[in-house]
Amino acid sequence: MIRRRGAALALLLALATVATRVEAQDTRRSGxxxxxxxxxxxxxxxxENPGMLAVLDGAELWAKPAGTSGRSCADCHGGGAEAMRGVAARYPAFDATRGEAIDLAGRILQCRAERQGDAPPPRESRTLLALTAFVAHRARGMPxxxxxxxxxxxxxxxxxxxxxxxxxxxxxxxxxxxxxxxxxxxxxxxxxxxxxxxxxxxxxxxxxxxxxxxxxxxxxxxxxxxxxxxxxxxxxxxxxxxxxxxxxxxxxxxxxxx
Amino acid sequence: MSRALINVPAKARKGEVIQIRTLVQHEMETGFRPLPNGGFAPRLILRRFECIYDGETVFAADLHPAISANPYLAFRTVATTSGEMLFRWIDDRGAVREERATIEVT
Amino acid sequence: MRRRPGRRRRARRPAAVFARPPVLALLAALLASATAGAQVVPYTIVADGIPEPLGGAAGDPARGRAIVADRQKGLCILCHSGPFPELRFMGTLAPDLAGAGARWSTAQLRLRIVDAARLNPDTIMPAYHRTDGLARVAPAWRDRPILDAAGIEDVVAYLETLR
Amino acid sequence: MDLPTASRRLVLGGGLALLAISPARATPEAMRAAMQGFAGGAEPRPGRVRLEMPTLVENGNAVPTTVIVDSPMTAADHVVEIALFNERNPLPDIARFTLGPRCGQAWVSTRIRLGDTQSVHALARMNDGSVWSASAELIVTLPACIEG
Missing domain, CATH: 1.10.760.10 (Cytochrome c-like domain)
Structure with a gap:
């Protein structure tokens, strides 16, 4: 028993060492x-970051009712500081209903069309970029x-x-x-x-x-x-x-x- | 929709030199961007910026097409009195947009 | 993977800050010459080179230098540096072109430009005179080599002088 | 609001028509004329003005630019106006800033567009009519890929 525990400890230590080494070797560099x-x-x-203009645009759009539903994004997802926290870090994600992967912008388009009953804004439109930037910004600093x-x-x-x-x-x-x-x-x-x-x-x-x-x-x-x-x-x-x-x-x- | 970011210290001591920073959403269309039809996209820029504080235009700028899209302007001013600062941008067509910020001076 | 039909987007004017007339003019010239329809000419590889000039005629080193130094036509200096005192920005992905004429024979230079992948399938060097085996080439460049036979010979003639 | 942010396509045929025309550029002469117009008869003297810009510009669309003038900014001695000029954009003028004693310090920061490697000049006019100058030489890098 003691030996086994010792072995387990050794293994844990070894794993920790490996983990540390992996971290030390992480030479990836952001742009x-x-x-x-x-x-x-x-x-x-x-x-000074002009990208914040899109984030602020997105914050306003987030709270604004849209489509036949008359609902805003915030009505379902919340509007507080914690709303959508970290969500963007997970995308693209698997959409079970559609049976395919969907990116964050695609998810927003889907909500716009299916939940809010609005004509979805085109890809690369200011509206879609603003909402995407707003949600992605809510994951800033997260892995x-x-x-x-x-x-x-x-x-x-x-x-x-x-x-x-x-x-x-x-x-x-x-x-x-x-x-x-x-x-x-x-x-x-x-x-x-x-x-x-x-x-x-x-x-x-x-x-x-x-x-x-x-x-x-x-x-x-x-x-x-x-x-x-x-x-x-x-x-x-x-x-x-x-x-x-x-x-x-x-x-x-x-x-x-x- | 056009968005502006204004950075004014919430509080300052009277006589202190404070820094004001502004960032406003605007394409600053130069008038020199060729279009596929052979012409140029008509110029549309913010041509004037003013900061009015304590009854006076404390800083102003006349802008030309060489100012970047989404113009960033930062300057300094002496904190004189508590109250409102008015920021005003005027474009080529005379359209005015204004933003306000308050400062407490002690 | 399935591809969805895309919305056509309106083209907007290129260049960064303001128009850069010399670059645009060169590009216009390039596109004009490209529409003339440059085809791949046949050639024979002997050992690791192509001994005979493409199309039979010898190239002109001065024209070759202009092609090599042109960021849109030759593209060479995007990756290579070379003896171009007038150019400020040259790439570091590929060997310095200085001395290329001493390192390689004319035949070797020719094959390395025409289709370097014949020598190293993993090379980053594009094939300058090949149109087959490429994927998803944009319509404007489809079925057209990067350089026509005369262009290849001009570049070969120039690189030969780099000793 | 829903207009797509436009994309750029130079390499493809659609852009071809526009290549024939290009705007005239300012010249060093045009810049000097604009600077003389600003100076209004005064002879600009080097000094008192500091122009802070990067020497190597990653992208000419947004070049951080700061001008600082050595002045007490009092009612008796202050900067009235600062102007920025360039020699190779389509127009020589970049911006003019109106200042006064209420500024406390003659310090202005903005971001400018530079179409090419060139020099930028800053002039400052004082309330006594004297004009002071500084300049900066910048290398503007070119994009490697022209994008569609």
Missing amino acids: FMFMSPGTQAMQRDDM VAPDADPRMTPVVEAGRALWHKRLGQLDLSCAQCHDDNAGQKLASAPIPEAHPTGYPIYRLEWQTTGSLQRRIRGCLTGVRAEPFAYGADEYIALEAFLMERARGMEIETPGVRP
């Missing part, structure tokens, strides 16, 4: 770490914690396959740049590791807030590939894979990126 001090300052200070539903596994794997697939006239995969060459410079721009921790982001290049899907479209156009349509399963699979890859990293929404 934030690749930015200039000026752009970092812009993100760090809410008062990315992907949905544990086993039915997400094939989605993550589909995303992984796409990540490694060479696309476009330039015949490049996401992995070739963002895994193999992260930190190197593409012309003047450091290649980030592509962790989706700050979305929706305020991108200086866009001069507005945009989604991860818009960001991925940018890379697809860059390699001269035909982008997928907004809302496509491919983006949701890629996002599911990227969130798995960023598991435990801190959510930064609203991120600022060059």
Whole structure:
């Protein structure tokens, strides 16, 4: 008995050591770490972060009745400081009713249409970005914690396959740049590791807030590939894979990126 | 809908120099963005900003298209009296938007 | 995976801050020449090179230099650095082009530009003169190599001078 | 409100028509003319003005810019106006700031657009009519990928 307890203790210690080592070896870096001090300052200070404008828009929309239901998001989900706390850290998640993965923006669209009885706003519209930013901001500072539903596994794997697939006239995969060459410079721009921790982001290049899907479209156009349509399963699979890859990293929404 | 973020210290001592920061939602359309039809998107920018405090315009700015989208403006002023500060932005068409913030000066 | 039909989105003007006329002009020129329809020409690989010029004619080093230095046409300097004192931003993903002409023979240079994946299937170097085996190429670039035969020869002629 | 935030497409055919036309750029001469207009006959003197900007700009759409003028900001001695100019955007003017003794300190911060690598100039006019200047040289990086 004592021996067994000793063995168990040893195992626990060993596990703890492994855990510590894993943590020590976590060299993943958010895109934030690749930015200039000026752009970092812009993100760090809410008062200087233009992404906060979308979050504030979202806060107002959250409380505003919409559609034939006459209900606001807050009527169901609550409007206090704790409402939706951490929820975004889990998305994309498996939607049992539909039998498929759904991203956070897709979930908001679903609520708008099915619960509120309103015409859902288009992908990448200010309304949808604002609501998404508002919910994602409620997970700021929390670790990315992907949905544990086993039915997400094939989605993550589909995303992984796409990540490694060479696309476009330039015949490049996401992995070739963002895994193999992260930190190197593409012309003047450091290649980030592509962790989706700050979305929706305020991108200086866009001069507005945009989604991860818009960001991925940018890379697809860059390699001269035909982008997928907004809302496509491919983006949701890629996002599911990227969130798995960023598991435990801190959510930064609203991120600022060059 | 256009949103503004205003940062004014809630309290200050009389005579103290305080920092005011403002961030307002606006595309600041430069007039130099070409459109697919061969023309340019018409210019529409916030061209004027004013901060009125204790009966006086303590700071003002005339803005040109080279000011970034969602203009950020920060400046300093002397805390003189408790009350309201008025912030005003005026665009190319003369549309005015105003925000207010209060400060307690002791 | 199933793909849903997407809403068509209105195109909006590109460039970042204000128009950058030289870049735009170059792009216009590029697109104009691209629409002329550049096809892949046949070639023969011998050992690890292509000994014969693509299309038979020799390239022009000055034109080749312009292609290599052009961020939209050659794209080379997005990844490579090279002896271009007038350029400020060059990539660090790939070897410096300085000395390329001393490291490789003309035939080797040609194959490495035409289809580097023949030598290393995992290479990050795009195939500049191949249109098959590519996935999801955007309509504007479909069935068109990155560089036509003359462009390849110009770049080869330029890289040969880097000794 | 529901208008999609527009996307950009240069590489595809739709953008082709617009490439033929491009706005004129300001020139160093146009900038000097604008600066002379501001100075109103006074000869700008280097000094008293500090222009804080990054030397290497990650994206020209939002360049943090701070101007500080060495002035007591009293009724007798203060900054009246600060102006920012550039030489390579379509227009030489960036912004003009009206200040006075109520500011306490001559300190202004904003974010500006710069279309290209260039120099930016700050001028400050004092209540005695004298004009002081500072400038900054900036390298504006170009995006690697042109996005659709």
